[in-house]
Amino acid sequence: MSEHNRFSSYRESLLEHLFAGELMKYFWLNGARRIEVLKPQVDDGGYDLVLESRSVIRHVQLKASFHDAATPQVQIHLGLGDKPSGCVVWIMFNRDTLQLGPFLWFGGEPGQRLPAINAFKTATHNKRNSLGVKTQRANIRLIPKAEFEPIASIGELAIRLFGPPAMESALE
Numbered sequence: 001m002s003e004h005n006r007f008s009s010y011r012e013s014l015l016e017h018l019f020a021g022e023l024m025k026y027f028w029l030n031g032a033r034r035i036e037v038l039k040p041q042v043d044d045g046g047y048d049l050v051l052e053s054r055s056v057i058r059h060v061q062l063k064a065s066f067h068d069a070a071t072p073q074v075q076i077h078l079g080l081g082d083k084p085s086g087c088v089v090w091i092m093f094n095r096d097t098l099q100l101g102p103f104l105w106f107g108g109e110p111g112q113r114l115p116a117i118n119a120f121k122t123a124t125h126n127k128r129n130s131l132g133v134k135t136q137r138a139n140i141r142l143i144p145k146a147e148f149e150p151i152a153s154i155g156e157l158a159i160r161l162f163g164p165p166a167m168e169s170a171l172e
Contacts, residue, residue: 015064016048018100019091022154023161027053030155046077047086053162056110059083060161063090073142075123076106086114089157090148103157104148110163117141 020037027035038050047059063074080086087107093100107114123140151157 012064014098015091015093015100016062018098019062019089020049022100023051023158026154026158044079045083046080047083051161054110056162057084058107058110058161059086061086061088063088065090065092066095067092068095071145073144075137075140076117076143078117078139078141081114081117084113085111087161088114088143088148090145101153103151103154104145105151105157105160106143106148107160110161117143120144 024035024037027033032053034053036050036052038052040047040050045059046061048062049060051058051060059080061076061080065071074088074090076088080088085108087105090104090106091100092102092104118141120141120143123137123142124134125137126134128134149160151160
């Protein structure tokens, strides 16, 4: 068992912090000093972070995979679609250095809701019930990797989240 598997909860938290830090660093270096990063107390709403900048609020579900991972899809909670600008950021990262990027994006323009996910395949529980059946997880959908837009850098991702950099000077 690799360290990544043994300490997956720690790694998940680390990647979340690295992501928020990289996004904040991008904003800082590009003249925008204000981006709020909020963390929900309970993880049951379909998102990991709430990001706010330029009057745009993004509820963000984070997913992460090694660069060479063959992960074909991710699980997304239907509740994310109820948020004003819900989106999914799938972080690709280097297993040895934890360098982030590239990214995969699934979401709408700033201020728009997540594209409808109801029609995607319903996820099932990993374990079987007492009858040996893997029951459905009614509020979870499987979104294939092919539905995501590749994003090369944190700067390009910031634009997908909040709009073009020309607007950043309005924050000061």
